Amino acid sequence: MxxxxxxxxxxxxxxxxxxxxxxxxxxxxxxxxxxxxxxxxxxxxxxxxxxxxxxxxxxxxxxxxxxxxxxxxxxxxxxxxxxxxxxxxxxxxxxxxxxxxxxxxxxxxxxxxxxxxxxxxxxxxxxxxxxxxxxxxxxxxxxxxxxFDAGDRPDHEPQLPEAVDRARRYIDEHYPENFGLDELAAAAEISKFHLARSFSRSHGLSPLAYRTQRRIHAARRLILKGTPLADIAIGLGFADQSHLTRQFQSIVGISPARYREQ
CATH class of the missing domain: 2.60.120.280 (Regulatory protein AraC)
Incomplete structure (x- = not known):
C-alpha cells in the first residue's frame, strides 16, 4: 500500500x-x-x-x-x-x-x-x-x-458420518454446479461450520477440495475423449479454460493439453 x-x-x-x-x-x-x-x-x-x-x-x-x-x-x-x-x-x-x-x-x-x-x-x-x-x-x-481458535480447543464434536455421507453424495451428484455451503449444509442437515470440520476429518479433504477432485477426474475422462478444453471448463463449472488448466496442473502435475498428448 x-x-x-x-x-x-x-x-x-x-x-x-x-x-x-x-x-x-x-x-x-x-x-x-x-x-x-x-x-x-x-x-x-x-x-x-x-x-x-x-x-x-x-x-x-x-x-x-x-x-x-x-x-x-x-x-x-x-x-x-x-x-x-x-x-x-x-x-x-x-x-x-x-x-x-x-x-x-x-x-x-x-x-x-x-x-x-x-x-x-x-x-x-x-x-x-x-x-x-x-x-x-x-x-x-x-x-x-x-x-475462535477452534483448533486449539478440545474437540468434542461427534464424527457425524451420516451427515458427511449426505454431503459427499450431494457433491458427487452436483459437482459441475456452482453451489455453496448453504446447499451442502442443508443436504447434510448440519451447520456449515460443523460440515466443513467433519468432512475434512472424515475424508482428509475439505468439501471444496473434494469437489475440485471430482471435477478434475471428470475432466481427465473428457480430455481423453477429445472434448475441447473450453467446453470442458464450462461444463464442469470452472470459471474459464485457464482456471481449468491451473487446477488440472496443480493436481495431475501436467497441463490438460500435455495430458491429452500422452
Missing part, C-alpha cells in the same frame, strides 16, 4: 463481509466500537490497543480480535508505518456458519504466527476478487475457525 490510499476496502461478491487493508503513520483512533467481529493481522509496525483500561502492545504478526460492541482505542507506535489487514465479520454471518449466536474471543489479541500468515493469505485472496460461492464460503468457514 505504499502508493495507494491509507485504507483500502473490499467487499467480496458471494459472502457478506468487508475487508480493509491499511497503512497508517502517527495515527490515533479514539474510543469506539464496531458492530462486527474484528479479526485483524499486523503486517508491519506496531500499535497500542486500549481495552477496558488495559493497554496491549500489538506487534507485527499478532492477531487483533475485537468483539461487537467492545469499546477500545488504538494508536500507532514508533516511526514505522503500521500496516494491517482486517476482516469485519457480521454477527449474523458468524452465527450462520457456526450455529452459535454468542461466540466470544478469549482476549482482544493473540500471538499466533501460523494463523496470522494464513489469514493474510486469505485476505489477499479475497482482495484479488476471485473464487466462486463454495470457494468464498469455504474461506469464511476457515476464517471463523481461526478466529
Amino acid at each position: 505504499k502508493d495507494g490510499p491509507p485504507a483500502r476496502f473490499t467487499r467480496p461478491k458471494h459472502v457478506e463481509l468487508e475487508l480493509v487493508a491499511v497503512a497508517y503513520r502517527d495515527r490515533s483512533f479514539p474510543v469506539h466500537i464496531h458492530d462486527d467481529y474484528v479479526l485483524g493481522v499486523i503486517e508491519g509496525g506496531a500499535e497500542r490497543l486500549e481495552v477496558n483500561g488495559t493497554s496491549h502492545l500489538i506487534d507485527t504478526g499478532d492477531l487483533i480480535t475485537i468483539e461487537p460492541g467492545l469499546a477500545h482505542s488504538n494508536h500507532t507506535l514508533g516511526s514505522e508505518v503500521l500496516r494491517y489487514r482486517v476482516f469485519y465479520l457480521p454477527p449474523e454471518l458468524v452465527a450462520s456458519f457456526s450455529g452459535c449466536s454468542n461466540l466470544r474471543f478469549a482476549a482482544p489479541w493473540r500471538n499466533d504466527p501460523v494463523a496470522g500468515e494464513r489469514l493474510l493469505e486469505l485476505h489477499r485472496w479475497f482482495e484479488a476478487g476471485t473464487g466462486d460461492r463454495l470457494e468464498q464460503e469455504s474461506a469464511v468457514a476457515e476464517i471463523i475457525e481461526i478466529a
Whole structure:
C-alpha cells in the first residue's frame, strides 16, 4: 500500500463481509466500537490497543480480535508505518456458519504466527476478487475457525458420518454446479461450520477440495475423449479454460493439453 490510499476496502461478491487493508503513520483512533467481529493481522509496525483500561502492545504478526460492541482505542507506535489487514465479520454471518449466536474471543489479541500468515493469505485472496460461492464460503468457514481458535480447543464434536455421507453424495451428484455451503449444509442437515470440520476429518479433504477432485477426474475422462478444453471448463463449472488448466496442473502435475498428448 505504499502508493495507494491509507485504507483500502473490499467487499467480496458471494459472502457478506468487508475487508480493509491499511497503512497508517502517527495515527490515533479514539474510543469506539464496531458492530462486527474484528479479526485483524499486523503486517508491519506496531500499535497500542486500549481495552477496558488495559493497554496491549500489538506487534507485527499478532492477531487483533475485537468483539461487537467492545469499546477500545488504538494508536500507532514508533516511526514505522503500521500496516494491517482486517476482516469485519457480521454477527449474523458468524452465527450462520457456526450455529452459535454468542461466540466470544478469549482476549482482544493473540500471538499466533501460523494463523496470522494464513489469514493474510486469505485476505489477499479475497482482495484479488476471485473464487466462486463454495470457494468464498469455504474461506469464511476457515476464517471463523481461526478466529475462535477452534483448533486449539478440545474437540468434542461427534464424527457425524451420516451427515458427511449426505454431503459427499450431494457433491458427487452436483459437482459441475456452482453451489455453496448453504446447499451442502442443508443436504447434510448440519451447520456449515460443523460440515466443513467433519468432512475434512472424515475424508482428509475439505468439501471444496473434494469437489475440485471430482471435477478434475471428470475432466481427465473428457480430455481423453477429445472434448475441447473450453467446453470442458464450462461444463464442469470452472470459471474459464485457464482456471481449468491451473487446477488440472496443480493436481495431475501436467497441463490438460500435455495430458491429452500422452
